[in-house]
Amino acid sequence: MDSKFGMFQSDPDDTAGRPAVCPVSEVADSFDPFSAEYLHDPYRFFDKAREREPVFYSSELNYWVVLKYEDVTSVFRDPETFSPVNARHPVTPICPAAADVRDSLDLAIEPSLVDETAQTHKHHRKIFGTAFTPRRVNEMEEQIRAIVDRYIDRFIDDGEAELVSQLLYEVPALAIFLFLGASDEDAVFVKKLGSDRAIVNWGKPSEAEQLAMMHGMGEHWQFTKDLVDRAYENPGDNYLGDMVRIHQNDPTVFTINYLYNVMFLMQFAGHETTTQASANGIRHLLSDRSQWELLCSDPSLFDNAVEEILRMDTSIFGWRRIATRDTGIGGVDIPKGSRILLMMGSANHDEAVFPEGGKFDIKRSNAKKHLGLGLGAHFCMGAPLAKLEMRVILEQLARRLPGMRLKPGQSWEYLPTLVFRGVQKLEVEWDN
Numbered sequence: 001m002d003s004k005f006g007m008f009q010s011d012p013d014d015t016a017g018r019p020a021v022c023p024v025s026e027v028a029d030s031f032d033p034f035s036a037e038y039l040h041d042p043y044r045f046f047d048k049a050r051e052r053e054p055v056f057y058s059s060e061l062n063y064w065v066v067l068k069y070e071d072v073t074s075v076f077r078d079p080e081t082f083s084p085v086n087a088r089h090p091v092t093p094i095c096p097a098a099a100d101v102r103d104s105l106d107l108a109i110e111p112s113l114v115d116e117t118a119q120t121h122k123h124h125r126k127i128f129g130t131a132f133t134p135r136r137v138n139e140m141e142e143q144i145r146a147i148v149d150r151y152i153d154r155f156i157d158d159g160e161a162e163l164v165s166q167l168l169y170e171v172p173a174l175a176i177f178l179f180l181g182a183s184d185e186d187a188v189f190v191k192k193l194g195s196d197r198a199i200v201n202w203g204k205p206s207e208a209e210q211l212a213m214m215h216g217m218g219e220h221w222q223f224t225k226d227l228v229d230r231a232y233e234n235p236g237d238n239y240l241g242d243m244v245r246i247h248q249n250d251p252t253v254f255t256i257n258y259l260y261n262v263m264f265l266m267q268f269a270g271h272e273t274t275t276q277a278s279a280n281g282i283r284h285l286l287s288d289r290s291q292w293e294l295l296c297s298d299p300s301l302f303d304n305a306v307e308e309i310l311r312m313d314t315s316i317f318g319w320r321r322i323a324t325r326d327t328g329i330g331g332v333d334i335p336k337g338s339r340i341l342l343m344m345g346s347a348n349h350d351e352a353v354f355p356e357g358g359k360f361d362i363k364r365s366n367a368k369k370h371l372g373l374g375l376g377a378h379f380c381m382g383a384p385l386a387k388l389e390m391r392v393i394l395e396q397l398a399r400r401l402p403g404m405r406l407k408p409g410q411s412w413e414y415l416p417t418l419v420f421r422g423v424q425k426l427e428v429e430w431d432n
């Protein structure tokens with residue numbers, strides 16, 4: 001598979017894995033992943049579909065959709081058979097005008113961690129994952145807390161806030177940039193590219209959206225190269241500095257272009273996800289006020305509340321794989337070349353593992369078993385940082401605004417993408 005542009009190049013062969021005869025399926029017919037109804041509440045569809053046809057083929061997408069916990073985990077656990085090389089391919093083919101822009105840019109994008117084959121992934125994950133140490137993450141806690149407080153200070157006297165734009169949008173970007181040793185202004189510049197990229201790679205973008213995203217891409221790539229090159233001159237006391245020192249000690253362990261690519265990946269993977277998961281979580285906590293009050297009264301529950309948020313309504317609720325050989329999932333034959341859409345959002349509500357799966361319960365004893373951060377060889381490398389950020393955001397809100405409540409009458413809007421999920425606005429108020 002040609003991987004030169006990986007994430008910005010449509011699948012070279014759109015017919016690969018398409019069954020010769022389309023299986024007739026009522027479930028597939030009712031699967032409309034970009035409809036407003038589904039985006040608003042995909043769990044209703046998941047619950048029914050898991051019962052009736054837990055592995056089904058969507059001819060519209062040309063994906064096999066996998067819904068049960070047991071089946072999703074078995075796919076995650078076998079990256080040789082179910083390769084992630086298509087994880088960042090655009091779901092909607094790139095239009096010719098955007099492809100022209102892409103081809104004119106000086107991008108050297110190559111598969112990096114999340115979409116690498118098992119052969120090279122193991123080697124790279126060992127190096128990049130080992131350096132992602134608990135010390136590097138934990139030492140950021142007080143800095144993240146100070147950032148969160150700075151943002152809360154700006155609106156605490158107002159008696160109301162829109163939490164996504166006023167807190168959750170920028171804080172995770174500032175945190176990941178601190179981790180990589182970049183500045184606050186850089187974080188704001190890069191953040192803007194996040195939602196564009198989510199729609200272009202995982203949604204149904206218009207031509208104008210594709211063009212806008214491609215134009216920003218060259219700038220972002222250049223920014224990433226400059227960031228790494230500057231770190232190479234003067235490696236800081238941060239994760240990027242650590243990776244540079246590893247390369248300076250032995251340049252054969254990975255190429256400098258690979259390092260550009262991982263940093264490019266992390267600037268996206270490291271904040272849009274956390275923004276959206278936090279927004280979903282606060283929405284659930286405030287929708288069932290008894291859960292919020294429980295959390296405010298018992299600090300020992302913060303860690304489990306984060307796990308329960310990632311189970312109940314994670315921000316990456318689907319992820320993709322491709323079958324490298326003829327195989328099967330849950331008793332269904334899956335031919336070589338088949339594209340697979342793992343629905344972790346569905347698996348996380350599977351009653352076989354999570355009784356009353358649709359109920360939000362921050363005391364749930366097995367919340368940690370969720371698949372919101374993946375599983376196995378590609379399990380989210382940033383998980384400790386994401387959880388730390390989410391916990392600190394919740395802690396500061398609970399400490400400083402325990403009386404916070406949802407403004408009545410708001411409707412929930414989501415980005416139209418196949419895998420990302422996060423409320424775009426969250427209006428809250430409190431009495432001063």
Ligand code: HEM
Nearest residue numbers: 113114269270273274277373374375378379380381382386
């Ligand atoms: C709540 C926030 C987050 C969610 C829901 C999330 C979710 C995921 C998921 C589902 C995967 C793919 C797992 C697989 O293919 O098995 C992944 C991979 C990854 N994530 Fe996250 N993530 C989050 C935050 C972060 C953060 C903060 C960072 C960086 C600091 C990060 C860096 C990565 C990387 C580098 C990979 C690729 C790992 C590999 O393939 O070896 N993520 N994440």
